[in-house]
Amino acid sequence: MLPDQAQTRQALERLLAQGLLATPVAQSGVRDVIERSWRRCVGAEVPIGRHDIPYVADVHDMAPRLHAAAAPVLDRLGDDLGDARVAMFLSDDQGRIIMRRAGEPQQLRILDNSCAAEGFDFSETSIGTNGLGTVARERRPLLVHGSEHYSELLGPLTCAGTPIFEPFTGQLLGTFALACRSDHASALMPAMATDVGRQIEGNLTAMLGAHERTLIQAFLLATRTDRQPVIVVTENTAFANTAGLVHVTPETHALLWCDLAESGLRAGRHRRVIRLAGGRADALVERVDGVGPTGPAFCVRLLQSPRSPEPDRPSDHRRRHRRAAPQAPLHPVPDISDQLRSAVGFREVLAVDGPAGSGKLTAAMAALAGATGATGAPPVVVDLARTDCPESLAETGAPAVVLHHVHDAPAEHLRRIRTAIEDSSVPVALTVDLDTAHHDVAAVVAALCTTVRLPSLPEMSAEVPRIVLQIVAGLPPGQRETRFTSDALQVLMRWPWPGNLAELRRTVEQLARRRAGRSISSADLPPRMQQAPLRGFGMIETAERDAIVSALHRFGGNRTQAAAALGIGRTTLYRKLQTYRIPTGD
Incomplete structure (x- = not known):
């Protein structure tokens, strides 16, 4: 039964007027999946009327495998449909239309007026609820009828769409949809769209090369004999059995591939500790050769659930007993985080050492914030590169003080700095780059402080995926939905990062602004990262x-x-x- 068009539109207008806190509109006959999409659109502030839809002029280089697999299917269907007033659309995984087949002139005018043409972005965040972008978001077949569309541009149309998945890996590649004027819609459209999607997936399977078949054979053999989580990785692919799916993320793929590809493992099974996004885990790793020019594949059988790394030093049972709840890490490397927390916990003067851009100030502020407890006021930062050190740190009125850029302080001020630290009644931390500091500065730090050195970013490249996730999570709404693909993370892990954490943060924030809410691949990274040779070992x-x-x-x-x-x-x-x-x- 088709929805009442006027009643459906009134329900949407009521939701727009009352906002996201409005009571559910399902009682008006609106399906849950449509209302869910509407609410996402309202939250993303998608315009409901005519507006500029993002457009890409050259779509022929986008999703070439999907395009090649879909073209013969759409050609056959076009011949079968003849003069029927039904258009066919293929989009990539972002909802951008990469193929349109329509021939009837009146229908073409309607579609063009609705921006339903190759190159236009039909993601939910661009044009609202529709049979391409919403299908990609829901990952399920869907019929969107007339006024169920969020945008007024699509009101005259009815669309039946279905997702298209990569064979064996389950990765979303794109969507296919049939569209026509609502008064020409047929109840057979959803079944036809779903059948076309399965035909395209069948072509994708047939296009697999001999090396991919070798890989799939190894995977099927492993999953037939093992019930543990099994993950298979190549440079460009990762897939898993049901138990291992929870670990198949871009972050895990980047970590596994970068680790295993440089491990020097030979043929046969090897027991080793591997890195996953959720921590480390014991695993049996088997190298699979003969899978193509990009290098070997690795079949990973997890022997236990991932665990967070613990520093290997004598345990302090009393300190662990007092820890009622897990504390937020002060640094991506757990051992360094624990050193920072230990220094301030014993009310020692903390000196955070490291190269420029390594996050010294952030670490010092976080450590002192934990030491001062729930006072509410943050530590005060005194930048010694710009101002003199106060004679008494108590004059700041802060619960704690960070003396920033101690290595840039004039030599004649060191006596005052030392006296201020020695006489301080509040916790104090310093930031310093001992590699560039004058020997007198190093002497003061050695005499007064417990020094914790922060590594440069290349020294902790395995932490890059986790740091990227943390940076993205702290971005404004819209940008924090941005995701980095595995190939992008691999480049970020291998880039030498002369600007350290500061350069990584700036890069991630810039990309998230430019491609807010989208997937960022290696092709979206700055040209200098794409063209430069990857960092290797001499x-x-x-x-x-x-x-x-x-x-x-x-x-x-x-x-x-x-x-x-x-x-x-x-x-x-x-x-x-x-x-x-x-x-x-x-």
């Missing part, structure tokens, strides 16, 4: 990595003993473990 770095692996093996994974044998500190060893992506057992 002969000296390779030799150092081998020495660290040998020392860890000799001492059964004990990093303290391994660091002593190598003649370096534990913190330095930890940084190198991150830099060389050496797996450990914690």
Whole structure:
């Protein structure tokens, strides 16, 4: 039964007038799936009337595999439909129309007037509820009839759409829809659209090459004999059995591929600790060769659920007992986060050391905020590169003070800085770059402070996916729905980041502004990142990595003993473990 057009439109107008807090409009005969979409559109402030719809001039290079698989299906259907006044549409996974088939002149005028043409963005956030963008959002077949469309542009049309998924991986590739004037709509349209979608997916399966079939065969063999979560990864693909689907995310794929591709694993099964977005886990990893020119594949069988890493030092049962609830990390690397929290917890003067852009001020502020408790007032920052240090830090009236850029303070002010720190009655933290600081500054820091060094971003490249997620989560509404694909994250993990965390934050924020709410692939990254060679290991770095692996093996994974044998500190060893992506057992 078709919905009452006038009643449906009145329900939408009532929702627009009353806002998202309006009572459900389902009693007006509006389907739940349509109302859910309307509310998303209202929340995204999508215009209901005519407005400029985003347009891409050249759509022929978008989703080439989907285009190739769909073209013969739409050609056959076009021949079968003959002069029927039904148009066919194919969109990519973002809802952008990449193919339109329509021939009847009057229908073409209606479609063009509705911007229903190749190149136009029919995502929900662009044009509202429709048979392409809403199908992509809901990931299910859907009929949108006349006034159920959010935009007035689409009011004359009825659309039946269906999602199109990548065979075996389940990744959404795009959507297909049939559209016509509402007075010409047929009850057969949803079934026809769904059948066309399955034919396109069948063509995608037939297009798989021999190397992809080899990969699928290895996956099916693993899932036939194992009930544990199984994940298969190549440079461009990840898929899993039902138990492993929860781990198949862009972040996990980027972490797994970058780790395993550089691991040097040979044929056969190897037990090792792997990185997932949710933490580390023990796994059996099998290398699968013969899957194409991009390199091997890896079949990963998880032996346990992911666990968060713990620092490998003597436990403090009293401190752990007092921890009633998990505390927010002060730094992406858990060991460094714990060092920061320990220093301020014992009311020591904290010096946060690290190169420019490594997040020293953020870490110092977070550490002191935890030390001052629920006072409400944030620590005061005194930038010694711009102002003199006050003679008494108590004059600031703050619960804690951060002395920022201590390495940039004039040498003649060091005595005052030292006196202010020694006489302070409130918690104090310093930020300093000891690699560039004068030896007198280093002497003051060594005499008064507990120093925690923050690594540069390349030294903790495995944390890049998690940091990207944290940055995106803190962005304004609309931008925080932005997602990074695995290939983009792989480039970000391997980029040398001369500007450290500050450069990463600026890059992520810029991309999220330009492509708010969309998926960002490697093609969307700045040209310098796309064109530059990826960072690799030279002969000296390779030799150092081998020495660290040998020392860890000799001492059964004990990093303290391994660091002593190598003649370096534990913190330095930890940084190198991150830099060389050496797996450990914690």
